[in-house]
Amino acid sequence: MKVILFLQLLVLVIFIFSMYVLPSNAYFISVLSIFIIVNTSGLSYYVFRIWIYNLKNSKRFVRAFYSIIFLIALLGMMYLMVNLFKLWIDRYPQDTLMSFVNTLLVVSTFLLVSFGIAYLTLKRELERQIIENERLKQAQLMLKLESLKSRLNPHFLFNSIAVAISMIDLGEDKEKLKSYLSNVTDLLRLSIDAPEVWSVKEEMELANKYLNVQKERFEGLNFEIYVSEHYLNRRIPALILQPILENAIVHGISKSKHGGMVTISCQGNNEKEIVIEVKDNGVGTENIDKGTGLTIVEERLKLFSKDSRLEYSSKVNEGTCVRIHVVYP
Numbered sequence: 338m339k340v341i342l343f344l345q346l347l348v349l350v351i352f353i354f355s356m357y358v359l360p361s362n363a364y365f366i367s368v369l370s371i372f373i374i375v376n377t378s379g380l381s382y383y384v385f386r387i388w389i390y391n392l393k394n395s396k397r398f399v400r401a402f403y404s405i406i407f408l409i410a411l412l413g414m415m416y417l418m419v420n421l422f423k424l425w426i427d428r429y430p431q432d433t434l435m436s437f438v439n440t441l442l443v444v445s446t447f448l449l450v451s452f453g454i455a456y457l458t459l460k461r462e463l464e465r466q467i468i469e470n471e472r473l474k475q476a477q478l479m480l481k482l483e484s485l486k487s488r489l490n491p492h493f494l495f496n497s498i499a500v501a502i503s504m505i506d507l508g509e510d511k512e513k514l515k516s517y518l519s520n521v522t523d524l525l526r527l528s529i530d531a532p533e534v535w536s537v538k539e540e541m542e543l544a545n546k547y548l549n550v551q552k553e554r555f556e557g558l559n560f561e562i563y564v565s566e567h568y569l570n571r572r573i574p575a576l577i578l579q580p581i582l583e584n585a586i587v588h589g590i591s592k593s594k595h596g597g598m599v600t601i602s603c604q605g606n607n608e609k610e611i612v613i614e615v616k617d618n619g620v621g622t623e624n625i626d627k628g629t630g631l632t633i634v635e636e637r638l639k640l641f642s643k644d645s646r647l648e649y650s651s652k653v654n655e656g657t658c659v660r661i662h663v664v665y666p
Contacts, residue, residue, distance in 0.1 A: 497521045500554050517553055520546040531575040534641070537603060537611070538569040544578045544601060551586050557596015558586060564603040568611055573663050574637045580630025581615045581659050589619020589657055597656070610664045618656040625649050625657070634661075642666045 392400050501521075504514050524546050531543075541564055548560040582599065590597035600616045627635070631647065638645035644664035651657035 496554060497550060500550075504553070517550065520550045524550060528576060528579070533575060534572050535575045536569060537564060537571045537573055537613075540573060540575065540578055541569075541601070541603075543576070544582060547579060547582060548599065551582075555586055555591050555596075557593075558590050558599070559596065560599040560601070562601045564601075568603050568605060571611055571663070573611075573613075574634075574641050577634045577637060577661060578613070578615065580628075580634055581661075583630065584628075585615060585617040585619065585657060585659075589617040589621065592620045593618075608665075610662060613661040613663065614658065615661075616656065616658045621651045621653045621656050623651070623653060625651050631659075638663065 388403075392403060501514065501518060504517065524543065527543050527546075541562055545562060548558075552558045552560070578601070582601075585599050590599065597617055597619045600614075602614045602616075603611060604614075605611045631649075635647050638647065638661065642664050643666075644662075646662045646664075648660040648662065649658065
């Protein structure tokens, strides 16, 4: 596209120079000039918009260098136009010049109005399609989330009942059994009734219940949760920790002969971002397979805000760390 713009500018300069030298009809020249100028302006807008966007993400000295180049090019174009105008005045009589200017103004006005209407129409249609696409994407994500819930809830319920039966057979204390079943009930209810977005406090309460339930099932599992009160009321997508915690327990801690520790922490890089970290010291792995759970978490984070993201790392025999960057728009 940059090459096309360069060629277009070259054609424009050659055409403008030739129109002062070759004898021709001023009206025809003015109309043709407008179409060439409009086409060049459109290409310039497209290229410069992309160029400016890329410059925002580049280093400071790169931005300074390109800014100087742009300023030199702008001054060069101004110098060229001034000299062309002088050349025109010297070559053509005043009547011809006025005819050209009048025709230029009339056709320019017509084209500007036409292009303005077309631009607004296309912009509205594009915005409508973007909104519709986001709506369909959210609906698809909700269906995937509901599908994930429908698979996890019966599986989790069956395991929980089996653990409860084992606790009864082993003669566990009734209060302990009651607390366990209460946590199981709360987990199932919250996972089904959870809204799309809730607070960090609610997410951590759910994580605490989930880990307490899993602690009865997996021997040697321990956990710690560290969250400052400053971040408890921050809004985040609901149920984003459960798939990560399940991976940490099933693929990390449960495969370790000595059990392990799951640590959840929350900190803020600034007022616009918080980072929730889930870390375990399980067996670890060389390659992390995201699977359905982590994929849905990533999609829900992107739907919450485009800059939110997941980061994960793992080392064999050292454990796995998953960081959830929640960026607020």
